[in-house]
Amino acid sequence: MPQPSHVMALKTPTSEEIETTLDDRMKKYLQICKKKLGIVPNVLLSYASRPKKLKTFVSFYNELMLGESGLSKLEREMIAVVVSSINHCFYCVVAHGQAVRELSSDPELGEMLAINYRVAELEPRHRAMLDFVYKLTVTPSTVDDADRQSLRDVGFVDEDIFDVADTAGFYNMSNRVAIGVDMMPNQEYHGRNR
Numbered sequence: 001m002p003q004p005s006h007v008m009a010l011k012t013p014t015s016e017e018i019e020t021t022l023d024d025r026m027k028k029y030l031q032i033c034k035k036k037l038g039i040v041p042n043v044l045l046s047y048a049s050r051p052k053k054l055k056t057f058v059s060f061y062n063e064l065m066l067g068e069s070g071l072s073k074l075e076r077e078m079i080a081v082v083v084s085s086i087n088h089c090f091y092c093v094v095a096h097g098q099a100v101r102e103l104s105s106d107p108e109l110g111e112m113l114a115i116n117y118r119v120a121e122l123e124p125r126h127r128a129m130l131d132f133v134y135k136l137t138v139t140p141s142t143v144d145d146a147d148r149q150s151l152r153d154v155g156f157v158d159e160d161i162f163d164v165a166d167t168a169g170f171y172n173m174s175n176r177v178a179i180g181v182d183m184m185p186n187q188e189y190h191g192r193n194r
Contacts, residue, residue, distance in 0.1 A: 010046075010181050012048075013045070023055075025055075029044075030044060042184060043057075043178070046181060064167060064170055065077075071160060071167070074100065076163075077096050078130065079133050079164065079167045080167070082134060083133055083137050085113065086134065087171075087175040089174075090178075090184070091185045092174065095185045095189050098190075102192065102193045117134070125154045128151055129164055132147055132150065135147060136169075148161055
């Protein structure tokens, strides 16, 4: 059974509207995505309905997921999948699950993280990281020094801990937006890297 065919439940800008409402930098960014990924991710098409918010989202996402960090790209994607799984965010579980498959060269890891990360045979660094983001997502007010110390014990430095928390926080926010507008992942994500 295919997923619903809409980008989101709210009005999504047409190609013509995108041409007239987005600035040249954002139009170029969408073109680069299309060339590099073969698609324009639906999250960007959704945010294109609010051009200033699109710029902010792209800037934050690029710094968070592609910027300099002690976290690898795979680790950041793993956080995205686990947080999104907890929040039942269909869009992000599918999109970031595909990224985990691609970056790990493991067609099963994305599904394990999406359903129950605890079944995956993870190295101690990744187990501690995902335990931390689980707690930060489910019971954020209970996170304390002992939780941060558990990350230090497996080699994370304070800058890395900030990045773990920042990544988890971003996906908690973006999951709620995606769920609130019923955002659908691009169909192409389902079959990639299997």
